[in-house]
Amino acid sequence: MSSETKPTQTYVEKPKSLVELRAGITSGAVKAADLAAGYYDRIAAVNPHLNVYLSLTKERAMEQAAHVDAAAAKGDPLGPLAGIPVGIKDVLVMKDAPSTAGSKILEGYRPPYDATSVARLEAAGAVLLGKVNCDEFAMGSSNENSAYGAVRNPVDTERVPGGSSGGSAAAVAANLAVATLGTDTGGSIRQPASFCGVVGVLPTYGRVSRYGLIAFASSLDRVGPFAANVRDAATLLGIVAGHDPKDATSSPAPVPDYAAESDKPVEGLRIGIPAEYFGEGLDPEVRAAVERGIEDLKSAGCSVKPVSLPHTRYAIPTYYLVATAEASANLARFDGVRYGYRSPASESLAAMYRHSRDEAFGAEVKRRILLGTYALSAGYYDAYYLKAQQVRRLLAEEFLRAFADVDAIVTPTAPMPAFKLDEKTGDPLAMYLADIYTVTASLAGICGVNVPCGTTAAGLPVGMQVLAAHLNEGTAFRVARAVEAAQG
């Protein structure tokens, strides 16, 4: 091989399954401490090329691994995630660990408590490796809005991993963690999962506690898992889901055994296909891969029928009004008083607020705060914010009607495969359109899963979005399993 052509740099590596890893740890064949140390070695080697981890929580991780190994040696019962190395999106707080939300305004902040979802993973035995990169305050579709630099896609380092949970998706794709937590407000779990070729779960609104999540848009924000396969993602959701007295929006509904749900056959399930998600603007290779996935579902015994979601085209404008209005309120707390960055030497309180926010917020965060403040301001509230909330109801009711006839709805997750770094940074609207197929489920509060369903000719992953009705995650997992199984 004397060819001088530049090889495409790829860092893709598939993590072992939870079942396989846990069997090794239970039997003592694998030490949790060795597993964690191995992951830290790989992070040291690979992270400089991908910029996935913002900080490592090695001391806490190795302590937890030692606990797991001691319990395994004694034959004590082990948690369902015993010794499993996971990464946490940096918008979820971890006690005494850096929690930046990808923003300069929280540089140096060490929160005094754990997010509920993080604490639940650890209580199940997981080893928390560290905090992973994301767009600033989860605002972005490419991870290029992080104040700590963009994450690179492990499949092709010239491309974005998607966003805002780009670090969470890239960590699993590059085997820098077996699984991760991310958050999804308008597509921030599903879209990066699609770009990186991994499984990402949008749970029903209220299914997973947001206590300890640094809020972006409170009526939309969700916490959900990433994993290398559907069953592992289902297992993780079962651990983090469930009512939390510390989150008044968390649902009291019982949590099913999602992994067992995902094992059920799909024969007889009714799958809806909305034409609105297959129109203009959809990349032909993405369309072809998703259509092959639909054929696989038919072969597995599903029936497929068209469903109509005519308000889909209004979802992006609705989303960007609702989300920015809520963001402008949520981000008012960052004022340099109680935590985070304070601009030095301001002569008055008002100047201190303005200078701190001006110096430490990035351009996209300012843009969204301004848009949201404008939409909520006197004289514009009815025309923008109220109007968007009305359209939000139309969008949600349209889904409820569709789910009267079908068990799941299948669409492309994103209109395109991973795009190049800097391709869309100059045009906020073009960036927003990367979320065109994901914001609808966010507004409606329903659940969904991104499952890889093929690649483009250039080898870029394509994701299928499987949507199901409120609290019907089990059905979404079943359908996603069938698509995954057909990939071979």
Add this chain to the structure above:
Amino acid sequence: MTAKVTVEDVGRVAELAQLELGPDEAARMLHDLNAILDYVAQLNELDTAGVAPLAQVSELPGYGGSGVLRADLAEPSTDRAAVMSQAPETDQVFFKVPKVIER
């Protein structure tokens, strides 16, 4: 909903949001806000007369129960010293800020 945002509007909104924008930044935001507001104006195509606004999805039929409030009982909260350790300026009891009122 088709009102063009002016540079004065950007200044007014920035003030409401406690943001300070330099002249270049204000010009860029003016351009971006107008582009985004032009785009969202397509919502005007929809007749939403009589449609109740949806603020929370828990209002939807079949959602499966809204959140549950916990009992109103006093419980220990986060330790003051742990909270104060994160403050930019504090006397360990209060947060300190620059002067609010000129005398």
